[in-house]
């Protein structure tokens with residue numbers, strides 16, 4: 001942050017603070033945790049960063065489902081590394097969120113009580129090993145489209161976490177594409193598995209960008225605050241334009257009869273996902289919502305002894321240190 005955001009000593013009213021905040025945003029400087037910020041900005045960020053952190057952690061489940069059934073040691077090592085990366089992403093983001101004055105424990109409680117959300121995509125099941133490749137290619141690919149602009153988001157800790165996360169997401173996308181490419185060079189049965197998987201994930205991947213702009217009530221404010229840098233529809237278009245040539249290289253098609261190149265717009269036209277289905281999934285009625293939260297809740301409860309042991313150990317270390325000083 002630059003000095004322009006510091007309220008002059010002695011004048012310190014809310015209007016000065018707000019003017020300083022807005023100056024920082026308009027200069028594309030970062031807001032840092034020590035800085036004054038409007039309550040709405042803080043709340044919006046907590047909601048967005050927490051939702052993002054929860055998505056990383058819940059997103060470990062659909063792929064974790066296949067670690068024990070990976071077809072080779074190499075595939076298992078790749079998948080393990082990928083799922084562990086997602087745990088790391090969750091931790092960076094929970095840490096970023098904690099700088100806004102909410103604890104990781106509180107955030108976890110809100111997730112398992114259904115008071116905070118995670119990405120709708122992780123409420124779909126993984127039915128074949130091809131899904132591991134499709135998730136890497138399309139789901140991590142969509143995540144990259146969403147997240148690269150967030151490296152420039154106005155809140156410092158969030159933007160810095162995103163820089164590291166995006167590097168790892170690129171690896172995830174490549175490993176997914178490479179897995180699918182290998183299967184496409186295999187048998188007819190393997191090629192059919194890939195196409196079936198792509199058919200199931202295409203529309204849910206498009207939904208990851210959120211509802212169309214005219215039905216996305218918080219977008220304008222988030223863009224004005226520099227939290228969001230592009231609209232949902234812009235990012236969705238970017239993702240479609242990026243994915244079509246990749247699908248050609250792979251030799252798969254997308255299940256959208258309206259998908260075609262528009263010479264005038266220099267972009268692809270495409271159909272709309274089933275937004276009613278999206279709303280149902282967001283409301284908790286997707287194919288795996290109950291299972292995902294039940295699994296997260298059980299993992300949290302099973303981990304209670306670790307948290308208790310760590311707390312007891314920290315207290316013991318403190319008392320040992322204090323005795324040493326006495």
Ligand SMILES: [Fe+2]
Nearest residue numbers: 056085086089
């Ligand atoms: Fe991730």
Ligand SMILES: [Fe+2]
Nearest residue numbers: 086140169172
């Ligand atoms: Fe990822």
